[in-house]
Amino acid sequence: MLNLSQNGCSVWVASSSEGLLTPTAVALGKFDGVHLGHQRVIQPVLHAGGQFSVASSPQLTTNNGQLTNQEYTYSTVVTFDPHPQEFFTGQPRTLLTPLDEKVQQLRSLGVEQLVLLPFDKELSALTPEEFVEKILVQQLRCQRISIGQDFCFGEKRSGTAKDLQLIAAKHNIPVTIVPLQTYTGDSPTQSSCVSTTPTQDARISTSLIRQNLEHGDIENANLLLGRPYTLFGIVVQGQQLGRTIGFPTANLQLPKEKFLPRQGVYAVRVFTLSETSDVAPSEILGVMNIGNRPTVNGTYSSAEVHLFDWSGDLYGKKLAVELVKFLRPEQKFASLEALKTQIQLDCIVAKEVLRAGAKS
Numbered sequence: 001m002l003n004l005s006q007n008g009c010s011v012w013v014a015s016s017s018e019g020l021l022t023p024t025a026v027a028l029g030k031f032d033g034v035h036l037g038h039q040r041v042i043q044p045v046l047h048a049g050g051q052f053s054v055a056s057s058p059q060l061t062t063n064n065g066q067l068t069n070q071e072y073t074y075s076t077v078v079t080f081d082p083h084p085q086e087f088f089t090g091q092p093r094t095l096l097t098p099l100d101e102k103v104q105q106l107r108s109l110g111v112e113q114l115v116l117l118p119f120d121k122e123l124s125a126l127t128p129e130e131f132v133e134k135i136l137v138q139q140l141r142c143q144r145i146s147i148g149q150d151f152c153f154g155e156k157r158s159g160t161a162k163d164l165q166l167i168a169a170k171h172n173i174p175v176t177i178v179p180l181q182t183y184t185g186d187s188p189t190q191s192s193c194v195s196t197t198p199t200q201d202a203r204i205s206t207s208l209i210r211q212n213l214e215h216g217d218i219e220n221a222n223l224l225l226g227r228p229y230t231l232f233g234i235v236v237q238g239q240q241l242g243r244t245i246g247f248p249t250a251n252l253q254l255p256k257e258k259f260l261p262r263q264g265v266y267a268v269r270v271f272t273l274s275e276t277s278d279v280a281p282s283e284i285l286g287v288m289n290i291g292n293r294p295t296v297n298g299t300y301s302s303a304e305v306h307l308f309d310w311s312g313d314l315y316g317k318k319l320a321v322e323l324v325k326f327l328r329p330e331q332k333f334a335s336l337e338a339l340k341t342q343i344q345l346d347c348i349v350a351k352e353v354l355r356a357g358a359k360s
């Protein structure tokens with residue numbers, strides 16, 4: 001079990017029955033991206049703002065000033081590790097939110113515990129009834145459950161959301177089934193299949209966000225996520241060429257499973273993160289290139305950012321780079337001089353985009 005903690009707040013990350021915080025109010029799902037639809041599913045198990053209301057501090061409940069022995073229930077997200085698709089295909093899967101990022105997002109929503117159920121032969125062979133009894137009732141001492149309408153569980157995904165509701169009712173556990181969310185512009189709604197583009201189902205989903213990112217449609221991806229798609233990484237050394245053309249770039253080492261958007265150049269907002277300081281990081285604007293750098297015969301994919309009007313040493317620092325807009329695909333230039341001229345233009349366009357974004 002891990003306790004990932006930052007700025008004094010923490011989320012328990014448990015992967016076995018040992019050390020679980022129980023009893024629990026459980027949101028069940030894969031939750032890759034923790035997008036607007038996921039947030040709706042998680043809401044009913046949160047202490048603040050959800051339908052679920054219990055004591056606001058562990059162990060003790062005050063009721064009209066008197067202490068009662070009502071047990072504190074932990075708002076918990078239960079997910080699977082590895083991603084079931086990775087287990088069945090044997091292929092590593094890239095993620096919108098690798099574990100650290102998912103924990104950070106869940107914490108910011110008010111989730112207290114993340115349980116990673118090891119998705120293996122044994123778990124995948126449980127019948128829906130066994131899953132409820134062994135995992136939810138016995139291990140998690142679950143008091144309430146929230147799931148999305150399309151949730152499937154148990155052997156061969158044979159259990160539906162309705163099945164979970166029926167089985168859980170036998171154990172007196174209420175189940176909230178959250179309708180699938182679609183995006184219509186202002187806020188997510190529950191109407192079915194309203195398309196923002198003629199060819200796409202606008203239901204908020206991890207795969208729709210991945211498609212948008214693959215096409216460089218960052219604005220749509222960000223709307224569906226409810227926040228900017230962000231690359232978190234440590235700054236490592238590159239070929240030290242950037243400084244020679246007047247555009248030093250901080251090269252990010254990203255989690256290997258992080259899903260990367262379309263290769264090319266982006267307008268971005270950058271934050272330097274510190275593990276120790278409680279001071280909110282300040283924003284620096286910049287341009288990012290994601291790609292193989294064909295002009296310098298690059299052999300591997302890199303993500304590198306040039307910060308506007310900034311100088312200093314970033315090696316070893318952790319950066320959060322929020323993608324704002326895709327500007328152009330990566331190209332092979334005839335010379336470094338030609339690349340430099342293009343990067344100057346990229347900076348002008350990025351500054352305009354970011355300035356316009358700041359005004360709206």
Ligand SMILES: Cc1cc2nc3c(=O)[nH]c(=O)nc-3n(C[C@H](O)[C@H](O)[C@H](O)COP(=O)(O)O)c2cc1C
Binds near residue numbers: 242243247
């Ligand atoms: C805004 C921007 C746009 C870029 N566009 C391209 C490009 O189109 N083609 C390319 O080969 N490299 C591109 N690069 C990557 C440069 O080749 C790279 O920054 C340079 O080689 C310095 O690399 P270094 O950090 O390893 O020193 C771009 C970099 C930036 C910051």
Ligand SMILES: Nc1ncnc2c1ncn2[C@@H]1O[C@H](COP(=O)(O)OP(=O)(O)O)[C@@H](O)[C@H]1O
Binds near residue numbers: 235247311
């Ligand atoms: N405005 C800036 N944007 C990005 N990095 C900068 C900037 N000014 C200084 N640096 C520093 O320069 C380094 C990048 O210089 P560069 O010549 O591209 O070397 P490298 O190939 O190692 O990335 C960054 O890692 C950072 O420490």
